[in-house]
Amino acid sequence: MKKPIVVGVVDTQASRAALAWAMDRAARRKLPVLLVHAVDTRWLDESVSTGEVVRTAANELLSKTAAYAGELEPSVQVKTLLFSGSPGQALRKQSKGASMVVIGTGHNWPGGPVADRALQIAAVALCPVAVVGGQDMTGRRGIVVGADGSEESTQAVSFAAAEADRVGEELTVVHAVPAPPLIHRAMPAADVAEDILEEERIVLAETVAGLAENYPDMVVHQVLLSNNEPAEALTDAAANATMLVLGSRGKGSFKRLLMGSTAHTVLRSLPCPTVITRVRRVKLTG
Numbered sequence: 001m002k003k004p005i006v007v008g009v010v011d012t013q014a015s016r017a018a019l020a021w022a023m024d025r026a027a028r029r030k031l032p033v034l035l036v037h038a039v040d041t042r043w044l045d046e047s048v049s050t051g052e053v054v055r056t057a058a059n060e061l062l063s064k065t066a067a068y069a070g071e072l073e074p075s076v077q078v079k080t081l082l083f084s085g086s087p088g089q090a091l092r093k094q095s096k097g098a099s100m101v102v103i104g105t106g107h108n109w110p111g112g113p114v115a116d117r118a119l120q121i122a123a124v125a126l127c128p129v130a131v132v133g134g135q136d137m138t139g140r141r142g143i144v145v146g147a148d149g150s151e152e153s154t155q156a157v158s159f160a161a162a163e164a165d166r167v168g169e170e171l172t173v174v175h176a177v178p179a180p181p182l183i184h185r186a187m188p189a190a191d192v193a194e195d196i197l198e199e200e201r202i203v204l205a206e207t208v209a210g211l212a213e214n215y216p217d218m219v220v221h222q223v224l225l226s227n228n229e230p231a232e233a234l235t236d237a238a239a240n241a242t243m244l245v246l247g248s249r250g251k252g253s254f255k256r257l258l259m260g261s262t263a264h265t266v267l268r269s270l271p272c273p274t275v276i277t278r279v280r281r282v283k284l285t286g
Helices: 013-029 050-072 087-095 113-124 151-167 189-208 230-237 261-269
Strands: 005-008 033-039 078-084 100-104 129-132 143-146 171-177 220-226 243-247 274-277
Touching (some): 005 013, 005 087, 013 033, 013 050, 013 100, 033 050, 033 087, 100 113, 151 171, 151 243, 171 189, 171 230, 230 261, 261 274
Parallel strands (some): 143 171, 143 243
């Protein structure tokens, strides 16, 4: 049985844009789609009928969204699920059997509440999570992936390569090296820069090793940037891309956190549809 694409549904234009993106992906991969809307009624007074009113409205939203999905891609099987609980709980639970979770963001400014919710869902899902904004996709080309030598980024590169090969796009692997810590800045600048760059060239080469053999017809660009913050470098590189792929975490002192700082920052600006992969749990299906 093919794993569905799970789409988080809310009544916003951004959610409809995410649905359109998910339906297009499902049609191209011949995958079913599950539309999920969460209703958290724990705060409602059980003595009144508010909860029932909320659930009725939620079911109407799901029905309307399913009808719209059918208009977009009539060949795709669409099911709906009304979940009692928070959106994070709903999508985490459904992600266990999904090929991908797709959610939209509803604000154009950094740090909006919907952006925060997207970050929360991407942090807890058990499959890749695509965060889709309302960007105009006209003229966009290529897939960009962040690399830093971590296990998470290696898996992100594998996902991005398979995706690029499947859709016939070029792949750009970006490895951005931040400025050296202050403790090293007393050393001669040229020596520090050369040592760091040589190490990171090796990291980048090891990251892309095997791609040419596995995907002989795919064009792969390697980009090594020094003294660049990874989030800013990736956002710039993906400004005109069809997709940006990131690992859920990367190297650094905060690796213990569920959502790495790079992914956190990128999702707040969202240059294009961005996929967050999950280490050891991700398999590209469909």
